[in-house]
Amino acid sequence: MKKYLTALCFLSLLKVFSQDFITPFERSQGTETATYEEGIEFYQKLASHYPEIKVFEYGTTDIGKPLHLVVFSEDRDFNPASLKAKNKTIFLIINAIHPGEPDGVDASMMLLRDVVQNNKFRKMCKNTILAIIPFYNVDGALQRNSFSRANQNGPKSYGFRANAKNLDLNRDFIKMDSENAKTFVKIFQTWQPDVQIDNHVTNGADYQYTMTYIFANPVLYAPDMQSYFLKEFKPDLLNLMKKKGEEMCPYVETRKNIPDSGLVQNVRSPRFSHIYATQFHTLALVAETHMLKPFDKRVWATYKMMLSILEILEKDGIKIQRNRKKSFEYFQKQEKLVLDWKINETKPTMIDFKGYEAEFVTSNVTGLLRLRYNTQKPYTKKIPYYETHEPKLIIQKPKMYIIPRAYVNIVKMLEMNGVQITRFTKKETFKGFYYYIKDFKTPKYPYEGHYFHYDIEVEKKPDTYTLQEGDFVVMTNQPHINFIMNVLEPQAPDSYFAWNFFDTILQQKEYFSDYVFEDIAEKLLAENPALRAEFEAKKRNDAEFAQSSSKQLDFIYKNSPYYEKHHQRYPIFRVE
Numbered sequence: 001m002k003k004y005l006t007a008l009c010f011l012s013l014l015k016v017f018s019q020d021f022i023t024p025f026e027r028s029q030g031t032e033t034a035t036y037e038e039g040i041e042f043y044q045k046l047a048s049h050y051p052e053i054k055v056f057e058y059g060t061t062d063i064g065k066p067l068h069l070v071v072f073s074e075d076r077d078f079n080p081a082s083l084k085a086k087n088k089t090i091f092l093i094i095n096a097i098h099p100g101e102p103d104g105v106d107a108s109m110m111l112l113r114d115v116v117q118n119n120k121f122r123k124m125c126k127n128t129i130l131a132i133i134p135f136y137n138v139d140g141a142l143q144r145n146s147f148s149r150a151n152q153n154g155p156k157s158y159g160f161r162a163n164a165k166n167l168d169l170n171r172d173f174i175k176m177d178s179e180n181a182k183t184f185v186k187i188f189q190t191w192q193p194d195v196q197i198d199n200h201v202t203n204g205a206d207y208q209y210t211m212t213y214i215f216a217n218p219v220l221y222a223p224d225m226q227s228y229f230l231k232e233f234k235p236d237l238l239n240l241m242k243k244k245g246e247e248m249c250p251y252v253e254t255r256k257n258i259p260d261s262g263l264v265q266n267v268r269s270p271r272f273s274h275i276y277a278t279q280f281h282t283l284a285l286v287a288e289t290h291m292l293k294p295f296d297k298r299v300w301a302t303y304k305m306m307l308s309i310l311e312i313l314e315k316d317g318i319k320i321q322r323n324r325k326k327s328f329e330y331f332q333k334q335e336k337l338v339l340d341w342k343i344n345e346t347k348p349t350m351i352d353f354k355g356y357e358a359e360f361v362t363s364n365v366t367g368l369l370r371l372r373y374n375t376q377k378p379y380t381k382k383i384p385y386y387e388t389h390e391p392k393l394i395i396q397k398p399k400m401y402i403i404p405r406a407y408v409n410i411v412k413m414l415e416m417n418g419v420q421i422t423r424f425t426k427k428e429t430f431k432g433f434y435y436y437i438k439d440f441k442t443p444k445y446p447y448e449g450h451y452f453h454y455d456i457e458v459e460k461k462p463d464t465y466t467l468q469e470g471d472f473v474v475m476t477n478q479p480h481i482n483f484i485m486n487v488l489e490p491q492a493p494d495s496y497f498a499w500n501f502f503d504t505i506l507q508q509k510e511y512f513s514d515y516v517f518e519d520i521a522e523k524l525l526a527e528n529p530a531l532r533a534e535f536e537a538k539k540r541n542d543a544e545f546a547q548s549s550s551k552q553l554d555f556i557y558k559n560s561p562y563y564e565k566h567h568q569r570y571p572i573f574r575v576e
């Protein structure tokens with residue numbers, strides 16, 4: 001009897017205990033997602049029970065709470081440098097960067113529990129370090145509501161997309177307006193992940209798939225990584241998912257209004273998590289489950305996606321690490337880098353697409369035509385997929401960049417991203433080039449807190465620079481060259497110039513009074529026949545110019561020593 005009671009006691013204890021590791025998602029039969037508090041508590045309990053798990057707290061976020069990183073390490077080593085030395089593959093999982101899309105939050109909790117409790121899974125992580133950010137946008141995760149994802153099929157309540165500063169954190173990896181981004185960069189640069197996944201839920205068209213994927217554009221990888229990705233990683237992942245009953249298709253960005261018109265893989269820039277990661281040659285992807293599929297189905301699809309990646313890493317981890325190492329060497333040797341891409345419109349791949357018939361019917365609301373996907377009419381069609389990209393902006397790599405001391409904020413951001421900076425040692429004069437900003441566009445309304453610049457045109461002019469005390473030098477012969485050029489070359493789509501860090505150079509500080517300058521202008525033309533010739537020719541060829549005295553005086557002023565030399569001059573000097 002005593003024995004029986006003890007056994008019963010043990011069993012019920014075990015039940016209570018294992019109950020502790022049941023997630024809110026499971027407890028609610030797949031209808032609810034863990035709150036921030038539930039999620040963090042779950043990981044902390046798991047870590048206190050299993051020494052192979054450690055919960056790190058990094059920096060802070062805009063809401064003042066730390067950014068958590070939960071790490072599973074089979075041999076209980078949690079030192080990134082020592083793990084790298086042991087050739088462990090680091091797999092980083094980002095969740096809830098958009099907390100209204102919480103599928104990864106719940107999938108990651110179950111995955112980590114299963115890895116630590118299930119021998120088969122645990123074996124899979126012998127050489128892989130699982131590093132999970134449970135909630136990237138902590139701020140948004142705390143703003144629970146049931147409405148902000150108007151079209152999404154569950155869970156019952158969830159967080160809000162933007163953070164405490166109303167920023168979309170998946171646009172913030174370069175400009176780092178949020179504390180979350182600064183803290184993430186620290187995590188990323190400390191752990192140097194070999195593979196990264198960022199878990200989302202998509203909007204848009206209706207179709208049959210639960211899981212869609214965005215892989216970083218393969219052109220961003222060095223040749224070995226690119227070839228491995230295209231020939232092995234991608235087909236393996238698609239196959240493993242298919243075996244688990246989750247056939248996937250590319251993220252559905254339609255060419256026109258419906259998928260039949262074709263899908264495109266749009267060019268993305270490093271402001272996004274997956275492209276940020278490729279600056280450092282991490283194999284990166286974004287999981288986008290489909291918002292119209294029930295929450296539980298989406299969570300399990302995300303779980304299977306991450307599990308499939310673990311399976312690949314078990315066999316290919318070393319190969320990926322080797323390819324990543326070679327990528328740094330490859331780009332360091334290149335004389336030119338491609339900093340922007342465009343879609344190749346002529347070479348779509350034909351893919352099988354499992355969609356639903358699109359119908360246009362009269363709307364009961366507006367009385368106008370509305371689009372409806374008829375889920376009673378599924379189809380499989382061959383549709384074009386525009387997934388290849390070609391260079392749009394190629395820039396010669398300089399030997400070094402000189403950053404004047406006034407721009408210490410730029411240096412700080414570079415250093416946070418692991419860029420090596422050389423400090424001034426002696427006064428030395430270098431020959432090189434300045435860029436002058438010739439043209440750019442800016443939207444009427446701010447984008448992510450910025451009057452962001454695009455379509456930037458520059459003119460390069462030779463000059464000299466004498467290093468002053470406090471100036472900084474960035475040698476380009478260093479591993480993080482892709483990041484350096486993507487932020488320091490003003491024309492790159494996510495350059496620091498584009499993100500407004502150099503806007504002060506765009507304003508002229510001194511000017512002239514027309515009536516006084518008239519006499520000076522006359523003298524200048526008399527003394528400079530070449531300028532006079534250019535001026536006369538412009539008057540002949542440009543009717544508007546010929547009719548405007550202020551334009552004419554401005555032309556002479558801008559070609560005179562009175563005009564400030566550094567107006568529109570991008571202050572970072574290129575030594576080639």
Ligand SMILES: [Zn+2]
Pocket residue numbers: 098101200201
């Ligand atoms: Zn999202």
